[in-house]
Amino acid sequence: METYKIIVLAKQVPDTRNVGKDAMKADGTVNRAVLPAIFNPEDLNALEQALRIKDQFPGTTVKLLTMGPGRAAEIIREGLFRGADGGVLLTDRAFAGSDTLATSYALGQALKKMGKIDFVIAGRQAIDGDTAQVGPQVAEKLGMLQVTYVEEVKELKKDTIVLKRRLDRGVETVKCKLPLVMTVNGTAPECRVRNAKLLMKYKWAKTVTELQKENEDYTHLYNDRPDLNIPEWTVTDIETDASQLGLSGSPTKVKSIENVVLQAKDSKIISDADSDIESMMIELIKSHTIG
Amino acid sequence: MNNVFVYCEIEDGQVADVSQELLTKGRSLANELKCNLEAIAIGHKLENVGSEIIPYGVDTLYLADDKRLSPYQTLPHTAIVVKLFQEQKPQIALMGASSIGRDLGPRVSSALHSGLTADCTSLVIGEHFDKKANKNYENLLYQIRPAFGGNIIATIINPDCRPQMATVREGVMKKSILDPKYKGKIVNLEVPKYVSDTDFVVEVVERHMEKSKLNIKGSPIVVAGGYGVGSKENFRLLHELAEVLGGEVGASRAAVDAGYVEHERQIGQTGLTVRPKLYIACGISGQIQHRAGMDQSAQIIAINTDPEAPINAIADYVITGDIAEIVPKMIKYYKKNTK
Ligand SMILES: Cc1cc2nc3c(=O)[nH]c(=O)nc-3n(C[C@H](O)[C@H](O)[C@H](O)COP(=O)(O)OP(=O)(O)OC[C@H]3O[C@@H](n4cnc5c(N)ncnc54)[C@H](O)[C@@H]3O)c2cc1C
Ligand SMILES: Cc1cc2nc3c(=O)[nH]c(=O)nc-3n(C[C@H](O)[C@H](O)[C@H](O)COP(=O)(O)OP(=O)(O)OC[C@H]3O[C@@H](n4cnc5c(N)ncnc54)[C@H](O)[C@@H]3O)c2cc1C
Numbered sequence: 030m031e032t033y034k035i036i037v038l039a040k041q042v043p044d045t046r047n048v049g050k051d052a053m054k055a056d057g058t059v060n061r062a063v064l065p066a067i068f069n070p071e072d073l074n075a076l077e078q079a080l081r082i083k084d085q086f087p088g089t090t091v092k093l094l095t096m097g098p099g100r101a102a103e104i105i106r107e108g109l110f111r112g113a114d115g116g117v118l119l120t121d122r123a124f125a126g127s128d129t130l131a132t133s134y135a136l137g138q139a140l141k142k143m144g145k146i147d148f149v150i151a152g153r154q155a156i157d158g159d160t161a162q163v164g165p166q167v168a169e170k171l172g173m174l175q176v177t178y179v180e181e182v183k184e185l186k187k188d189t190i191v192l193k194r195r196l197d198r199g200v201e202t203v204k205c206k207l208p209l210v211m212t213v214n215g216t217a218p219e220c221r222v223r224n225a226k227l228l229m230k231y232k233w234a235k236t237v238t239e240l241q242k243e244n245e246d247y248t249h250l251y252n253d254r255p256d257l258n259i260p261e262w263t264v265t266d267i268e269t270d271a272s273q274l275g276l277s278g279s280p281t282k283v284k285s286i287e288n289v290v291l292q293a294k295d296s297k298i299i300s301d302a303d304s305d306i307e308s309m310m311i312e313l314i315k316s317h318t319i320g
Numbered sequence: 321m322n323n324v325f326v327y328c329e330i331e332d333g334q335v336a337d338v339s340q341e342l343l344t345k346g347r348s349l350a351n352e353l354k355c356n357l358e359a360i361a362i363g364h365k366l367e368n369v370g371s372e373i374i375p376y377g378v379d380t381l382y383l384a385d386d387k388r389l390s391p392y393q394t395l396p397h398t399a400i401v402v403k404l405f406q407e408q409k410p411q412i413a414l415m416g417a418s419s420i421g422r423d424l425g426p427r428v429s430s431a432l433h434s435g436l437t438a439d440c441t442s443l444v445i446g447e448h449f450d451k452k453a454n455k456n457y458e459n460l461l462y463q464i465r466p467a468f469g470g471n472i473i474a475t476i477i478n479p480d481c482r483p484q485m486a487t488v489r490e491g492v493m494k495k496s497i498l499d500p501k502y503k504g505k506i507v508n509l510e511v512p513k514y515v516s517d518t519d520f521v522v523e524v525v526e527r528h529m530e531k532s533k534l535n536i537k538g539s540p541i542v543v544a545g546g547y548g549v550g551s552k553e554n555f556r557l558l559h560e561l562a563e564v565l566g567g568e569v570g571a572s573r574a575a576v577d578a579g580y581v582e583h584e585r586q587i588g589q590t591g592l593t594v595r596p597k598l599y600i601a602c603g604i605s606g607q608i609q610h611r612a613g614m615d616q617s618a619q620i621i622a623i624n625t626d627p628e629a630p631i632n633a634i635a636d637y638v639i640t641g642d643i644a645e646i647v648p649k650m651i652k653y654y655k656k657n658t659k
Binding site: 169191 | 427462521657
């Protein structure tokens with residue numbers, strides 16, 4: 030039986046879906062403190078695709094790679110709870126301010142360090158930057174083929190895969206060879222829930238940095254159970270060209286940001302009385318909006 | 321050299337709407353920058369696309385015509401665009417934020433190490449002063465886009481790397497033909513010089529385009545229903561209003577998920593983007609993801625039982641009440657005052 034080595038790219042994002050009035054600070058910047066940090070939704074769809082391949086081909090390994098601040102180690106733990114075998118947190122101030130290109134470069138260099146990979150599986154898009162660019166750019170950085178908007182793996186035999194893609198106005202089935210970068214759509218099956226046994230098993234999985242902050246009680250565990258160590262890579266652990274990293278390695282720059290949350294415009298309040306509705310309709314007819 | 325470039329998507333031998341919209345925008349940017357507008361179309365049997373592209377004011381149209389180049393595939397199309405951009409060195413390159421453009425754009429920008437701004441809603445020429453470097457940049461492309469689920473609008477610039485690349489969604493820019501007799505030249509690229517056989521590694525086994533028969537995007541009036549409409553039956557009221565006003569029916573995702581209405585009618589971040597003259601939101605709360613697809617509408621009427629519904633903040637007319645009562649009244653008084 031065939032086995033595969035799969036890396037899932039997953040990002041921790043602020044939950045931008047339920048944004049209240051306090052989500053933006055007066056200066057127009059995002060108030061991250063009130064937005065919960067979550068596993069990017071489509072990255073969960075990506076993880077599920079990876080776990081399905083693992084179910085079908087026992088011996089396959091699924092690991093996560095996430096780049097972000099220290100607390101993004103939560104992403105690796107979440108993956109472990111759902112059936113992944115491990116993961117790496119890529120974290121360093123040198124990555125701060127990265128645009129999609131600098132992000133892809135850093136992720137690509139980390140992936141190169143991981144040896145031969147059969148699949149890199151990413152979500153289609155992250156809900157904060159909303160660009161859907163990182164998947165294809167990682168593929169280009171690694172010189173790998175990409176298949177975007179995957180909804181279903183229809184068939185996988187040795188090094189040949191058949192995938193169903195969801196396009197703007199239809200669907201497409203494609204066949205190609207591994208290795209491959211694929212990005213998974215939100216319309217793909219949802220991720221399985223946390224497994225209670227795995228939750229118990231990996232509850233104490235931590236990075237070195239987190240461990241240093243913890244009280245002493247559990248430190249012995251990490252010596253007995255190496256699988257509880259979440260590797261933390263900094264810029265010195267991967268080979269990089271500093272000019273391609275972070276803000277200075279990013280061709281795009283944010284010039285300015287404007288807050289648009291619930292900016293009220295002047296609106297007319299209309300009651301449900303017949304006379305109110307009638308005068309509104311007359312106004313719209315007169316202005317040639319309707320009629 | 322240093323012109324504005326548009327990648328034209330070809331589907332079934334037709335130039336995609338989004339590409340025509342970008343050609344229109346590209347022409348106005350080129351006028352402002354006093355440079356030429358160029359375009360590229362890649363596919364098969366492209367004899368007729370010239371007459372569909374050049375009237376937008378295209379000075380040079382590059383065609384890469386080969387049986388293997390249709391339908392779209394990532395690697396061959398990337399190879400052609402990358403090499404052509406290396407040769408022509410455009411200052412600006414625009415693509416649709418479509419399933420094709422969002423697959424191709426990032427790949428091309430990575431290969432060229434040029435920035436790419438996704439899903440722009442506005443493109444403007446402006447200048448920028450970099451305080452740190454004490455350097456002034458003129459004639460940069462301001463790439464204005466919503467991010468953070470539509471909660472912020474960011475202006476992105478790309479000071480040093482070329483081309484400045486941007487994707488734009490269908491329906492965001494307006495299309496208009498400049499001159500049906502515009503004189504532009506067509507350059508047929510020698511395909512084997514741009515693509516190698518090893519780029520053709522994906523086999524498209526099957527493909528069916530589910531063309532939407534509906535034309536919600538083109539409709540000047542959209543009557544949209546949300547979860548608050550309550551049932552499939554109640555949606556009939558909205559169809560009736562749309563018919564009387566000469567509009568189309570749209571929906572929120574919650575209404576689609578509840579099975580009140582077909583998926584093709586969904587408006588919002590993961591559905592259609594519309595900008596009608598009039599948008600009537602019935603029983604729609606107005607979450608960010610929905611507003612992303614309709615907040616550019618010229619006028620908005622919000623009908624909602626909740627006086628605090630977020631949709632009210634962007635509405636021109638706020639009607640607090642039950643759609644089952646209000647929609648029939650709108651039909652009645654429309655008929656009364658137009659007869
Ligand atoms: C307001 C604003 C606007 C921006 N606009 C642009 C822009 O137009 N162009 C641009 O180049 N950059 C832009 N950026 C920067 C961009 O958001 C960041 O580079 C971001 O880290 C990656 O982009 P994304 O969130 O859009 O990811 P996407 O490209 O949408 O992510 C796709 C997938 O890639 C993987 N992935 C992405 N990031 C990571 C990560 N850190 N770790 C692991 N996996 C990951 C995930 O699987 C994810 O689902 C913008 C940032 C801001 C704040
Ligand atoms: C990644 C992502 C993408 C999404 N994409 C989209 C998208 O493309 N489009 C989209 O629409 N949503 C999208 N959503 C979902 C979005 O967040 C909201 O859940 C959805 O828009 C809510 O739909 P609604 O307003 O119809 O329902 P609700 O939020 O349930 O609102 C129903 C409204 O009806 C009112 N109401 C109830 N009864 C009546 C009555 N009798 N008369 C009048 N008013 C009444 C209520 O007061 C309420 O305001 C997306 C979400 C995510 C996470």
